[in-house]
Amino acid sequence: MTIGKRLADRVAIITGGAAGIGAAIAHAFCDEGARVVVADRDEDSAKRTASTLGANAIAMAVDVTNEDQVRRVVADAVARFGRIDILVNNAGIMRKAYVKDMTEQLWNAVVDVNLKATFLCSKAVLPAMIERRSGRIINIASIAGKIGEPTASAYSAAKWGVIGFTRSLALEVAQHEILVNAICPGPIPTALGQQGWRDGAQVEGVDLDRIMARVGSRSPLRRLGTVEQVAKMALFIASDDCDFTTGSAFNVDGGIVMN
Numbered sequence: 001m002t003i004g005k006r007l008a009d010r011v012a013i014i015t016g017g018a019a020g021i022g023a024a025i026a027h028a029f030c031d032e033g034a035r036v037v038v039a040d041r042d043e044d045s046a047k048r049t050a051s052t053l054g055a056n057a058i059a060m061a062v063d064v065t066n067e068d069q070v071r072r073v074v075a076d077a078v079a080r081f082g083r084i085d086i087l088v089n090n091a092g093i094m095r096k097a098y099v100k101d102m103t104e105q106l107w108n109a110v111v112d113v114n115l116k117a118t119f120l121c122s123k124a125v126l127p128a129m130i131e132r133r134s135g136r137i138i139n140i141a142s143i144a145g146k147i148g149e150p151t152a153s154a155y156s157a158a159k160w161g162v163i164g165f166t167r168s169l170a171l172e173v174a175q176h177e178i179l180v181n182a183i184c185p186g187p188i189p190t191a192l193g194q195q196g197w198r199d200g201a202q203v204e205g206v207d208l209d210r211i212m213a214r215v216g217s218r219s220p221l222r223r224l225g226t227v228e229q230v231a232k233m234a235l236f237i238a239s240d241d242c243d244f245t246t247g248s249a250f251n252v253d254g255g256i257v258m259n
């Protein structure tokens, strides 16, 4: 029964939906009546996550950096559910290195998943959204897209790019009633977050405890975030409660960045 729910009968694709923030968004959307495609390169994990969400969720395997695979997933989702109302560009990876040591391969991998894929997935859903004169695109950026971070230049550059892409696309598609916004989470202990802190300790040659003390004291609220806090913001942006905002980048970061 979906009557009265905030996303009743909406169809959402969530990239990187198998784990972490994406899985929390999938749960939040399903709880509010959405039908959800958990799209992830880790097919087993995507299936496990979708199976916890009930009949309204399906898993699809996709590498979001591959345009053919992205197009196929979108076509399959439309064939299955008839339309796409919401795209959450959430898939991401983090790799750490000082610029002087960074390989071209590392740079490309980080920029491709975090930035190029946001373009590819957005492009793929636009025809269906434009046809219906309705749609929401939510890009999971990062506070690293608003401030610099040593050893994370590729990630930070990609996330700044995601925010720039969000603003430009918002201007392009406002005429079609498609709203495009970004979310900038602060530090959250997911697989990506924890790997980033371990890699940071190794690259900087310091103890993980020191990195964690630094991370924990960054926010005025003196705590890390949770995946549920980001999911609640995504739910708000996807819902009718947020119908006059486009091109914005909302921080969910305990006050680390205040612009």
Ligand SMILES: NC(=O)c1ccc[n+]([C@@H]2O[C@H](COP(=O)([O-])OP(=O)(O)OC[C@H]3O[C@@H](n4cnc5c(N)ncnc54)[C@H](O)[C@@H]3O)[C@@H](O)[C@H]2O)c1
Pocket (backbone or CB within 6 Å): 015, 016, 017, 018, 019, 020, 021, 022, 039, 040, 041, 042, 045, 062, 063, 064, 065, 089, 090, 091, 092, 093, 113, 114, 140, 141, 142, 143, 184, 185, 186, 187, 188, 189, 190, 191, 192, 193
């Ligand atoms: N955790 C944090 O501290 C934090 C902070 C700011 C922003 N973010 C952003 O939030 C998003 C989600 O991160 P998370 O922390 O939940 O990470 P996570 O590692 O828990 O989950 C990321 C998911 O993306 C999937 N994925 C990675 N590459 C993919 C690809 N090429 N194709 C399809 N799926 C792919 C992974 O399989 C995984 O399921 C990312 O965009 C990340 O940059 C995270």
